[in-house]
Amino acid sequence: MPWTVSDVDEHKKGLTPTQKKKWVSTANSVYKDCMKAGDDKTCAAKAIKIANSQFSEEGAMGDLQKVPYGALRLVATDCHALVDESEDKRRLQMTVYNGGVIKDHWWWGDLAIDISGLKFDRSKYPILENHRTDRKIGFSARPIIKNGKVELDPRTSEFVDTEASQEFQKTSMAGFPYQASMYAIPSVIERVEKNASVDVNGFKFKGPGTVWRRCLYQEASVCVFGWDKETESKAFSKEEVEIEYETKEVKDEQLEEQFIDNNNLKGGEEVSEVPITLDQLQKDAPDLLKQVQDAATADAEAKFKVEREALQGEITALKGDNTALGDRVSKLEKAEIKRKDSEQLAVADAIWEAQFDASDISGKRRDKIKLHVKVKDYLDDSGRLDTVKFTDAVIAEIKDWETDEPTVLGAGGGFSRETDSDGRKRQKLADENKGKTSELLKLAGQPQKA
Numbered sequence: 001m002p003w004t005v006s007d008v009d010e011h012k013k014g015l016t017p018t019q020k021k022k023w024v025s026t027a028n029s030v031y032k033d034c035m036k037a038g039d040d041k042t043c044a045a046k047a048i049k050i051a052n053s054q055f056s057e058e059g060a061m062g063d064l065q066k067v068p069y070g071a072l073r074l075v076a077t078d079c080h081a082l083v084d085e086s087e088d089k090r091r092l093q094m095t096v097y098n099g100g101v102i103k104d105h106w107w108w109g110d111l112a113i114d115i116s117g118l119k120f121d122r123s124k125y126p127i128l129e130n131h132r133t134d135r136k137i138g139f140s141a142r143p144i145i146k147n148g149k150v151e152l153d154p155r156t157s158e159f160v161d162t163e164a165s166q167e168f169q170k171t172s173m174a175g176f177p178y179q180a181s182m183y184a185i186p187s188v189i190e191r192v193e194k195n196a197s198v199d200v201n202g203f204k205f206k207g208p209g210t211v212w213r214r215c216l217y218q219e220a221s222v223c224v225f226g227w228d229k230e231t232e233s234k235a236f237s238k239e240e241v242e243i244e245y246e247t248k249e250v251k252d253e254q255l256e257e258q259f260i261d262n263n264n265l266k267g268g269e270e271v272s273e274v275p276i277t278l279d280q281l282q283k284d285a286p287d288l289l290k291q292v293q294d295a296a297t298a299d300a301e302a303k304f305k306v307e308r309e310a311l312q313g314e315i316t317a318l319k320g321d322n323t324a325l326g327d328r329v330s331k332l333e334k335a336e337i338k339r340k341d342s343e344q345l346a347v348a349d350a351i352w353e354a355q356f357d358a359s360d361i362s363g364k365r366r367d368k369i370k371l372h373v374k375v376k377d378y379l380d381d382s383g384r385l386d387t388v389k390f391t392d393a394v395i396a397e398i399k400d401w402e403t404d405e406p407t408v409l410g411a412g413g414g415f416s417r418e419t420d421s422d423g424r425k426r427q428k429l430a431d432e433n434k435g436k437t438s439e440l441l442k443l444a445g446q447p448q449k450a
Contacts, residue, residue, distance in 0.1 A: 002028040003047075011048050013109070013191040013208060014247060027051035029288045050285070052251070066240040071107035072183055073131050073221070076100060079180040081222040083172040084154065090169060091154035092127070092138060096182045096220045099148040099201045101209075110209030112200045115145055117188070117214035122391060126358040127157070128221045131183055133357045135164040137222055148201060150182070152220060160360070168222055178222045188214040188246045195252040207250065344385045348375045351391050359398050373397050 008020040015023060027047040034043035074097070081094040102111040120142045129135035141156035159165050172178060192198055192207030200211050281289045356366055378390040 002031065009109075010194050010208060012052050013193065013210070023051045025291070026288060029291065030285045033285045033287060046284075050288070064242045064244050066242055068107060069239045069241050071105075072185060072218075072241075072243075073181055074102055074105070074111070074113070074184070075179055075181045075223065076102045079182075081172070081178040081180040083169050085173065090159065092140075092152060092157045092159065093154055094127075094152040094157070094180050094220060094222070095149055096143055096152065096180050097150040099150070100203075101205065105210075108210040110205075110207075111212070112205050112209070113184070113212045113215060114200050115148065115150060116201075117212070118150065118184070119214065119216050121216060121388060123395070124358060125217070126219045126354070127152070128219060129164050129168065130223050131181065131219070131221045133353075136160050136162050136357065137165045137168055139358050140220070143217065143220070177225060179225055181221045181223045183218040183221070184212070184215040185218060185243055186212040186215040186245045188212075188248070190248045190250050192250040193252050196250045198250050207252075213248075340383060344375055344379070344383075347385050347387065348390060351387065351394055355391070355394050355398055359402060361398060361401060365401070369397060369401055 003024050005017070005020045005024055008015060008023050012023060027050070030050045031043050031047035034046055038046075076098045077100065078098050079095045081092065084091045084093050097113055097115075099115055100112070102108075102113075105111045122142075124139050124141060125143075126133075126136065127138040127140055129137055138157060138159040140152045140158070143150050144153050145151075159169060168178070190198060190211040190213055192205060192209050192211060194208045196207045197204045198211060199205070205211055278289070352366070352370055361369065373390070373393045375385060375390070378386050378393065380386050
């Protein structure tokens with residue numbers, strides 16, 4: 001002692017630089033006051049407990065968090081990818097995650113992924129090289145869980161005819177070793193403190209470290225060995241993405257019990273509860289109490305000042321022309337509607353691109369295909385895009401185009417492409433027109449054509 005910012009992660013994971021400074025200030029202040037009448041062991045436990053308690057509830061409600069893009073691409077030991085020619089055709093054998101601990105990850109520390117919480121929201125997934133959408137290897141059905149591992153089923157995995165895929169198949173059959181990497185997005189994580197432990201995938205995971213309790217699978221990639229060690233320095237890894245996940249804290253029970261024991265004994269007699277009062281805090285940590293009081297006063301004054309200035313501004317604005325105020329509200333409402341529309345379109349475009357990348361549809365035809373599945377048809381009652389139904393519709397539409405054959409002779413003697421969907425729509429229109437013509441002839445008293 002005293003503690004420094006570099007010591008914080010041993011006792012409290014997931015704090016921001018500002019929070020770490022606050023943790024250090026609190027812990028050192030409590031420790032200093034406690035040591036006036038206590039010993040190092042007791043005072044250290046007490047200081048850590050109080051410092052940790054400041055942040056026990058923070059980040060527990062699924063807030064948006066900024067995470068480096070590369071931190072969502074994971075490589076576990078003994079996760080391989082290779083081409084097998086032992087059967088009638090080339091098949092891909094790929095272990096995406098082995099169910100164990102990914103040691104010393106550059107962002108998460110020691111990391112385990114709860115296989116029971118791994119979710120899949122699609123029927124097909126891309127297989128890429130190094131998570132690059134321009135390096136397509138193949139595609140697969142949903143991964144399977146086999147012997148506690150996440151694997152791609154060779155029977156439902158297919159190679160695509162690309163340069164990257166051919167190169168991978170050739171080098172793999174020649175004996176070149178490839179690792180497998182998984183891309184997933186967590187929605188519930190556990191921060192396991194030092195000396196604490198949790199059960200996951202049938203074993204005890206010891207902290208400090210992180211457990212993804214729930215996550216959504218995105219895709220799998222083949223990678224050369226050592227690729228994951230370089231991700232921290234790669235440009236794409238430094239790009240931050242916002243994801244929403246809930247954080248749960250798993251504390252050191254021994255440390256908590258020691259703290260409770262030390263504080264539940266008065267004169268050798270055990271008491272059932274020791275409520276923390278202002279008098280006790282004044283006695284045990286007067287400097288901390290003063291810091292809390294000063295900070296609370298300053299915070300209240302700052303908030304009051306901001307609220308007062310905002311209120312004065314609102315009063316001034318309300319004294320203006322009511323028409324101008326109405327126009328302002330109208331503009332804000334329109335801006336909000338436009339923002340929501342843009343958000344839905346961005347999500348829809350991401351779904352289109354992901355499915356196009358997993359297909360053989362060329363870039364020239366993609367804009368035309370998009371016209372057949374409209375975002376507005378897949379909005380729920382709250383105006384949000386139903387991504388599951390929209391994705392299913394996109395997959396069906398792309399599949400329809402992938403099975404097209406050239407059937408109509410063009411004016412220049414060449415073939416133009418007519419889809420099954422186009423043919424059905426044209427036939428439906430012809431039938432409707434024929435029916436309308438018959439009705440008009442009947443009304444005019446003219447004989448109807450057979």
